[in-house]
Amino acid sequence: xxxxxxxxxxxxxxxxxxxxxxxxxxxVDLIRNPNPNGPKWMWAAIIVLVNIIGPILYFVIGRRNY
Amino acid sequence: MKQFSTLLLKEWRENLRNxxxxxxxxxxxxxxxTEPLSNYYLPQILxxxxxLPDGAVIELPDPEPEQLLVAVMGQFQLIGMLVLVLAYMGxxxxxxxxxxxxxxxxxPLSYVSYFLSKWLMASIVALISVWAGFLAGYYYTAVLxxxxxxxxxxxxxxxxxxxxxxxxxxxxxxxxxxxxxGLAAGLxxxxxxxxxxxxxxxxxxxxxxxxxxxxxxxxxLDIGPDATALTWTLAVSLVCLIGLAALGIWFSKRNRAKxxx
Numbered sequence: 001x002x003x004x005x006x007x008x009x010x011x012x013x014x015x016x017x018x019x020x021x022x023x024x025x026x027x028v029d030l031i032r033n034p035n036p037n038g039p040k041w042m043w044a045a046i047i048v049l050v051n052i053i054g055p056i057l058y059f060v061i062g063r064r065n066y
Numbered sequence: 067m068k069q070f071s072t073l074l075l076k077e078w079r080e081n082l083r084n085x086x087x088x089x090x091x092x093x094x095x096x097x098x099x100t101e102p103l104s105n106y107y108l109p110q111i112l113x114x115x116x117x118l119p120d121g122a123v124i125e126l127p128d129p130e131p132e133q134l135l136v137a138v139m140g141q142f143q144l145i146g147m148l149v150l151v152l153a154y155m156g157x158x159x160x161x162x163x164x165x166x167x168x169x170x171x172x173x174p175l176s177y178v179s180y181f182l183s184k185w186l187m188a189s190i191v192a193l194i195s196v197w198a199g200f201l202a203g204y205y206y207t208a209v210l211x212x213x214x215x216x217x218x219x220x221x222x223x224x225x226x227x228x229x230x231x232x233x234x235x236x237x238x239x240x241x242x243x244x245x246x247x248g249l250a251a252g253l254x255x256x257x258x259x260x261x262x263x264x265x266x267x268x269x270x271x272x273x274x275x276x277x278x279x280x281x282x283x284x285x286x287l288d289i290g291p292d293a294t295a296l297t298w299t300l301a302v303s304l305v306c307l308i309g310l311a312a313l314g315i316w317f318s319k320r321n322r323a324k325x326x327x
Contacts, residue, residue: 011106011210014202015099022092025085052096059089060152 023047026055029063037064069176073183081187086153090191093149094199097141102134102206131207131214132287138203139226139280142196147233150195151254154188154237156247158318163246168325177319181242185311188234196230197223218286225283225296228303232276233258235307239314242321276303 026047030036036043036058043062046054081087104111109126158181161167170180200223204214237254244250265277273295282291282299 008107011103011206015096015103018092018096018099022089022096025089025092029085052093055089056093056149059085060149063084 019052022052022055026058030058033063035064037062070179070183073179074186077183077187081191086191087194090149090153091195091198094142094146094195095202097145098138098199098201098203099206101138101141101203102210105129105134105137106210128211131211134207134211135200135203135214135219135222135287136284138200139284142199142226142230143280146195146199147258148255150188150192150230150233151237151251154234155241155251155254157184157188157238158241158314158321159244159247159250160241162321162325167321171322171325177315177322181238181311181315181318185235185238185314188238189231192230192234193227196227200226214287221286222283225279225286228300229276229279229283232279232303232307232310235310235314239310239317242314242317274298274302276306279303 027044030040030043030047033040043058046062047058048054050057109124112124156163158167161170200219204219207214233254236257237250240250240253240257241247244253261277265275269275269278273292276299278299282296285291
C-alpha cells in the first residue's frame with residue numbers, strides 16, 4: 001500500500017507548513033509571555049503535542065488577553 | 067480624524083503583538099484546505115480505517131466543486147465564527163478589566179473613534195481570514211476537482227464577507243455592553259444560535275433577513291439569488307450593522323460613567 005506518493009506529499013505540504021507556523025507563533029508568544037494562564041511547561045506540551053487545536057487553545061485560553 | 071488614526075495604530079500594534087493577524091488567518095486557511103483535501107482522500111481514508119468487509123466496493127460520486135466551497139463556508143460558520151468570537155470577545159470588556167480603558171477615559175476621547183477603530187481592525191482581520199480561507203479552498207478544489215467560475219466565487223465570498231463583518235459588529239457590541247469577556251462571548255453565541263434557529267424554523271416566511279446572507283452567498287454558486295430579495299437583505303443587513311455599531315458606541319460611552327477608580 002503506497003499511499004504516500006509524491007503527489008500526496010505536495011498536496012499535504014502546505015498544511016504541514018501552516019501547522020508548524022501556527023506552532024511557532026504560539027511557542028514564541030508563550031516564551032515571551034510573563035504570565036500565562038497556567039504552567040508554561042503544560043502549555044508548551046499542549047502546543048507541541050496537539051495538532052492545530054493546541055496553539056488555538058493557547059491563544060484563546062492560555063494567553064490571558066483580557 | 068487624527069484621534070481615529072492614532073487609535074487604529076494602537077489596535078494594529080495590539081493585533082500584531084498578540085499574533086491575531088497571523089494565527090486567525092492560518093486557522094481559516096487550514097479550514098479551507100482541509101475540506102477539499104479530505105474529500106479527495108475519502109476513499110483512501112475509508113480504506114485505511116477499515117470497518118468494511120473485504121471486497122466491498124463503494125462508488126463515491128465526485129463531489130461538485132460548488133458543494134465543497136459551501137462545505138468550507140459551513141466550517142467557517144461553525145469553527146471560524148467561534149474563533150473570531152473567542153479572539154475578540156475581550157476587545158472592549160477586557161480593556162475595562164485590565165485598566166487600559168481607565169487610561170483612555172481620562173482623556174478627551176471620541177467614543178465613535180474608539181469603537182470604530184476596534185471595529186475596523188477586527189473587520190480587517192476577519193476579512194483577510196475569510197478571503198484567505200476561501201481562496202485556499204478555491205485553489206485546492208480547482209486543483210483536485212474542477213474550478214468554479216471565478217466571478218461566481220467572488221460574488222459568493224463578497225456576500226459572505228458582509229455577514230462576517232456583521233458578526234464582528236455583534237461581537238464588539240456585546241463586548242461593549244457586557245461587563246466581562248466571557249459574558250460577551252456568551253451573548254454573541256447565544257444570539258447567533260437562537261437567531262439562526264429561528265431563521266431556519268420560520269425563515270420561509272420572510273426573505274429579508276441578514277441571517278440568510280450565507281444562504282444567498284451559497285446560491286451564487288448555484289443559480290444565483292433572487293435579485294430583489296438579495297438587495298433588501300443587503301439593505302436590512304446594513305441597517306442592522308449601523309444600528310449595532312451605534313448601540314456599541316453608546317455602551318462604550320456609558321462604560322466611562324460606570325468606571326470606579
